Amino acid sequence: QSVLTQPPSASGTPGQRVTISCSGSSSNIGSNNVYWYQQFPGTAPKLLIYRNNQRPSGVPDRFSGSKSGTSASLAISGLRSEDEADYHCAAWDDSLSGRVFGGGTKLTVL
Amino acid sequence: QVQLQESGPGLVKPSQTLSLTCAVSGGSVSSGSYYWTWIRQPAGKGLEWIGRIYTSGSTDYNPSLKSRVTISVDTSKNQFSLKLSSVTAADTAVYYCARENWGLGYWGQGTLVTVSS
Numbered sequence: 370q371s372v373l374t375q376p377p378s379a380s381g382t383p384g385q386r387v388t389i390s391c392s393g394s395s396s397n398i399g400s401n402n403v404y405w406y407q408q409f410p411g412t413a414p415k416l417l418i419y420r421n422n423q424r425p426s427g428v429p430d431r432f433s434g435s436k437s438g439t440s441a442s443l444a445i446s447g448l449r450s451e452d453e454a455d456y457h458c459a460a461w462d463d464s465l466s467g468r469v470f471g472g473g474t475k476l477t478v479l
Numbered sequence: 480q481v482q483l484q485e486s487g488p489g490l491v492k493p494s495q496t497l498s499l500t501c502a503v504s505g506g507s508v509s510s511g512s513y514y515w516t517w518i519r520q521p522a523g524k525g526l527e528w529i530g531r532i533y534t535s536g537s538t539d540y541n542p543s544l545k546s547r548v549t550i551s552v553d554t555s556k557n558q559f560s561l562k563l564s565s566v567t568a569a570d571t572a573v574y575y576c577a578r579e580n581w582g583l584g585y586w587g588q589g590t591l592v593t594v595s596s
Contacts, residue, residue, distance in 0.1 A: 371525055404582045406526075413575055413589050414526065419582035457526055459583075467541050468516075468528040 372397060373458055375471035382479050386446040389474045391458030393439050397469055401461040403441040405434055408455045408473075417456070418443060445476075453478045481505040483576050483587035491570075491594050497563040501576030501587055502556070509534055509554040514579040517550060517561045519572040520589075527572075531579065532559060566594045 374392040381387040391403065403421050406414035416425055418434035421441065433444045441460075445452055458471040487499035501515070508515055517529040530540035532550045540548050549562040563570060571594045577583040 406583070413577075413586035414583070415586070416582045416584050419584075423581070425582075425584065459526070459528075465542055467530075467539060470526040470528065472525040 371472040372462060372465070372469035373460065373471035375456075375458060375474045377472065378475045378477065380477040380479055381445075381448045383448055383450060385448045386444060387448055387476065388445075389443045389456050389458075389476070391441045391443070391471050393441075393460060393469075395439055396464040397439075397460040397462040398436065398441055399439040400463060403434065403436050404459045405432075405443045406457045406459065408457065410455075414457060448478055450478045452476060481578060481585045483578065483585055485574060485576050485587045485590040487590060487592070489591055489593060491566055491592060492596050493567055493594055494565055497561070497566050497570060497592055497594070499561045499574055499576075499590065499592070500558050501560070502558045503578075504557070506578070507554075508552050508557050508559055512580065514539075515550075515552065515559045516577045516579050516583060518575045518577060518583070519570075520575070521569075521572040529561065529563075529574075568594050570594050 405418035407417045408414040421436040422434040431446050455473045457473045462469045482504045484502045491497045514531040516531040530550050532538045547564045552559045573589040575589045576587045578585040
């Protein structure tokens with residue numbers, strides 16, 4: 370069981386806006402930055418969002434992150450077929466003194 | 480451009496020690512404000528943070544693995560290493576090395592380690 374909770378799957382049609390949630394607690398999301406990673410099958414994850422809502426250079430502005438209390442969300446607008454991937458959230462946990470991840474969400478573009 | 484490359488045995492026997500190395504190019508493991516990190520992913524499952532070492536040499540480990548994990552840096556070879564002792568089948572996974580600043584921005588391609596007799 371992962372410390373952060375994500376839905377195992379999400380889906381949407383091309384052009385649609387989808388959101389993926391990440392739920393934690395006061396010791397992780399509630400008091401630390403949230404990060405999001407995109408992972409295609411057989412490849413290493415790629416940093417998508419850092420410090421809750423910042424995009425690294427090269428990440429399209431269709432991807433956005435937000436945080437409220439002990440939960441965070443990743444939103445993808447203008448969904449494209451190439452967005453079909455696994456998405457992982459992560460945060461530092463003060464109680465565990467370690468980084469924790471969500472279980473990952475598999476996004477399907479219908 | 481920073482590049483990371485994992486290397487090590489792909490098969491380890493139960494109760495033995497798993498040893499992996501991450502070679503870094505395009506940057507130095509001994510400079511900058513970076514954490515050099517190990518993460519693993521069992522087949523079909525999520526990511527698990529193993530631990531990290533700072534450029535100063537300080538370390539943080541996953542509490543669930545702390546008693547079995549050692550992460551170290553070899554500045555002469557510009558690489559860092561992972562040792563995980565007393566492995567079992569549950570340690571079978573793809574192991575990634577990564578560099579962390581604001582997020583894990585650079586990753587190796589990953590290496591599959593299978594624990595089996």
